[in-house]
Amino acid sequence: MERYEEIAEHVQNGYSEKARKAVEAALSEGCSPERILKEGLIAGMDVVAAKFKSGQMFLPEVLAVAGAMKAGMELVKPLLVAAKHQSLGKVVLGTVRGDMHDIGKNLVAIMLQGAGFDVVDLGTDVRVEKFLEAVEREHPDVVGMSALLTTTMVHMKTVIEALKQRELRTRVKVIIGGAPISRNFATEIGADGYARDAATAVDLVKELMNHAQQQ
Ligand code: B12
Structure with a gap:
């Protein structure tokens, strides 16, 4: 079996130790961290997402996944996050209130750091106040919010409204993402952009920063 498939399979089975060892082996064989992430780890998670949706897999199993x-991401992260001396800008990231999903947000953080951005990760279940405090404290160029639940995506709008009220909205660009999020939703709540995956998120942030400089 190919290494990437092996990694994907261990992720699907929720075997942390085996996944870690397979990633280690892949790296020592010279496999690229990008392919390990995409064709191994994310490919495994895609299968799980489909099975969870159709009721073939349940919560405790998904937790193990x-x-x-x-475990696998920890090993590839330092390789993707190359130390760049000059920062391209600062991004504050967080998963909104009531939402514990952080795998996608963490990937966005890794890719942004790899591209040369400073990332301040506020974690999961981030309340409005915490986003506002971070904008005041960190002076980021961009605020990124993640939501994986239809019941929590509504909080993105609350944060945008609160930024307006505090007169902070014009200081930052706001981007959003997560499985239930769409471009239409982003427009509807007044976000500056939406990206469907971590690689596109990097392009989006670069684009918004260029735009801001030209203004
Ligand atoms: C893993 C998982 C979990 C894990 C989370 C572990 C963790 N630490 O993150 C656990 C087991 C804890 C979990 C719990 C629950 N889950 Co869950 N979970 C998933 C699952 C299978 C995969 C999510 C994932 O990690 N995907 C892989 C990553 C790489 O993809 P991603 O998150 O989409 O992120 C990418 C993009 O969206 C984008 N992106 C993400 N964030 C951002 C942010 C910005 C700024 C940008 C630009 C881009 C961006 O880039 C990322 C990288 O490419 C999804 C299924 C799915 N289709 O998404 C369900 C899913 C999200 N869960 C679901 C549910 C219902 C729940 C629970 C309510 C279940 C329950 N009954 O308790 C709880 C809620 C807990 C809570 N309060 O948050 C539902 C949501 C349904 C809905 N419409 O609201 C889903 C869709 C499954 C389903 N079809 O039923 N879950």
């Missing part, structure tokens, strides 16, 4: 995914 998330653990295996993280």
Whole structure:
């Protein structure tokens, strides 16, 4: 079996130790961290997402899968996050209130750091106040919010409204993402952009920063 498939399979089974060892082996064989992430770890998670949706997999199993995914991500992260001396800008990231999903947000953080941005990760279940405090404290160029639940995506709008009220909205660009999020939703709530995956998120942030400089 190919290494990438092996990694994907261990992620699907929720085997953290095996996933970690397979990623280690792949790296020592010279496999690229990008392919390990895409064709191994994310490919495994895609299968799990489909099975969870159709009721073939349940929460405790998905929790184990998330653990295996993280074990693998820890090893590829330092390789993707190359130390760049000059920062391209600063991004504050967080998963909104009531939402514990952080795998996608963490990937966005890794890719942004890899591209040369400073990232301040506020974690999961981030309340409005915490986003506002971070904008005041960190002076980021961009605020990124993640939501994976239809019940929590509504909080993105609350944060945008609160930024307006505090007169902070014009200081930052706001981007959003997560499985239930669409471009239409982003427009509807007044966000500056939406990206469907981590690689596109990097392009989006670069685009918004260029735009801001030209203004
Ligand atoms: C793993 C998982 C979990 C894990 C999370 C572990 C963790 N640490 O993150 C656990 C087991 C804890 C979990 C719990 C729950 N989950 Co869940 N979970 C998933 C699952 C299977 C995969 C999510 C994932 O990690 N995907 C892989 C990553 C790489 O993809 P991603 O998150 O989409 O992120 C990418 C993009 O969206 C984008 N992106 C993400 N964030 C951002 C942010 C910005 C700024 C940008 C630009 C881009 C961006 O880039 C990322 C990288 O490419 C999804 C299924 C799915 N289709 O998404 C369900 C899913 C999200 N869960 C679901 C549910 C219902 C729940 C629970 C309510 C279940 C329950 N009954 O308790 C709880 C809620 C807990 C809570 N309060 O948050 C539903 C949501 C349904 C809905 N419409 O609201 C889903 C869709 C499954 C389903 N079809 O039923 N879950």
